[in-house]
Amino acid sequence: MSLAIAESPVSRSIALDVEAVSHRYELDGKELQVLDGVSLSIAPGEFVALLGPSGCGKSTLLRLAAGLETPTAGSVREDGRPITAPDPDRILVFQDATLFPWRTVRANVATGLEARGLLRAQAHRIDEVLRLVKLEGFAEFFPHQLSGGMAQRAALARALVNDPKLLLLDEPFGKLDSLTRLRMQNELLDLWKSAGFTALLVTHDVEEALLLADRVIVLSDRPASIVAEVRVDQPHPRRRDDATLVALRRSLLEKLGISHDV
Amino acid sequence: MSAAVEETFGGAGRQPFALTAAGIWRNGLLAAGTWFLAAALTYGLPDVIVWGATDAFAAVMLAGAGVFLTLSVTVHRLGGLGRTLVHYGPWFVVLGLWLAAWEVLTAKLGWLPKPFFSPPQGLLHVYVTDWERLLICVAYTGRLWGLGFFSGILVGFAAGVALGWSKRFAYWGMPLLKLIGPVPASAWIPCTFFIFPTTFHASIFLVALASGIPVAILTAAGVGQVNRSFYDVARTLGADNRFLVLKVAIPASLPNVFVGLFMGLYYSFAVLVVAEMLGAKFGLGWYLQFNTAYSAYANVYAALIVMALICAGLVRLLFLVRDRLLGWQKGIL
Structure with missing residues (x-):
């Protein structure tokens, strides 16, 4: 809708560079290596999907890009500048909607503006964004009154109201039923096209990656490293029974170590 | 039938x-x-x-x-x-x-004898003849309780937030709180006499301590239990520490805070008698002691009923406040 106000899409997105990033956690005194020499470059406005087995460290990569953690080795940069702290330009959407249960949908969406002292100046944007995610009738509802899909839409709205230049999505539709998931995938695609942000989606759903992304990056089991990279040139809207996508799906599944009989 | x-x-x-x-x-x-x-x-x-x-x-x-x-x-x-x-x-x-049973067992049969028991008319007699003194006592107790309870929960809440939020504060504060917590109020009396300028201040301190400690402990626990992802979300949305404490940690821990408030309310009433031992001239606690000393148990029962009714009323009030502030919990609990 009116999100792209008079600005060109390029200035509203950023390039993300991950260079030779390794990351370790300390867990019960034991070192746990989750990322091993991961390098990738994402162009402004690109939609990239990270595909990998669960627990392989995909989410860690998102946390690094969000600035919630800094890598043990290597660097993560936005438009060439190192990422050291969280910033509302780069927003993370979690698998659980993690809406604040004590805030109404409207107050949840307003969180980012409120935290940065922009609430007074940009309050009108809350209604715009709520309309965008089709929650305009639910502004005064509390999170416990929402369905899973609505909650995830509210979480998206809470991210989008800040005009993020990079949207980091951590299996955002992982817990939704399959019909809601299909609908939300299309909605996300529309939002991405109209708002023009760079998107990095973590998923373990091969179809979801192929339907949405310009590029699919396959990660290995922990410690994660990049094992394959597939470019998807099919124009949107994509059909899941498209012959090229079916072939890509088979080759991706093989790269994930699953035989082609599946 | x-x-x-x-x-x-x-x-x-x-x-x-x-x-x-x-x-x-x-x-x-x-x-x-x-x-x-x-x-x-x-x-x-x-x-x-x-x-x-x-x-x-x-x-x-x-x-x-x-x-x-x-x-x-x-x-x-x-x-x-x-x-x-x-x-x-x-x-x-x-x-x-x-x-009816109470009446028969006491006044009519004498099975529950004087002075330990009193029939209902004995209590009624107290209310009829001593209502002025009782009313003054209610006012005095109200002043002491109000000052003590509200200063106690205020300090307790602030301390609880600090303890739950800051690791350093918790390192020094938590052991102290655990040591102080179980000490009975009467054990404080010697210190309070020395520290506070008047016995009234000392009494306020005892009530404040009794109500503040459960609030501090439960607030600290509540702040410590807040889902870490809430902080992550808020930080990516541009929140600073102040926002994280005031707009995330505190609202998220409010259900716990209210458990502490209910406990503090009960403890504060229990400690009133001790607090009014310290040279009080009036007050329900004082009234209880004074009349116990004279074996005027009818007066004791009468004052106890007044105290119980006031406490129950305050609990009800606190429930109303809680339901208002924690309406968002409906469906979660």
């Missing part, structure tokens, strides 16, 4: 409107009966010992019976109040029976 008993004692939940087709509130009628019974026993049977207000108590019970008799046909016209009355119908019936 058994059907009627079942309806009286087991029916409140299942039949919120225990009204018969004719619009008669059966429990109201039964309550009128039991209250009239109490009045008749009080007036009709001779007292074994002379107590103050026997006739007055009989009159009160008779008036009560009259009220219930009237209500039994008009209660359904009273709307919300009527519904509440109907809900408590079985209680009114039992209350009448209980007062």
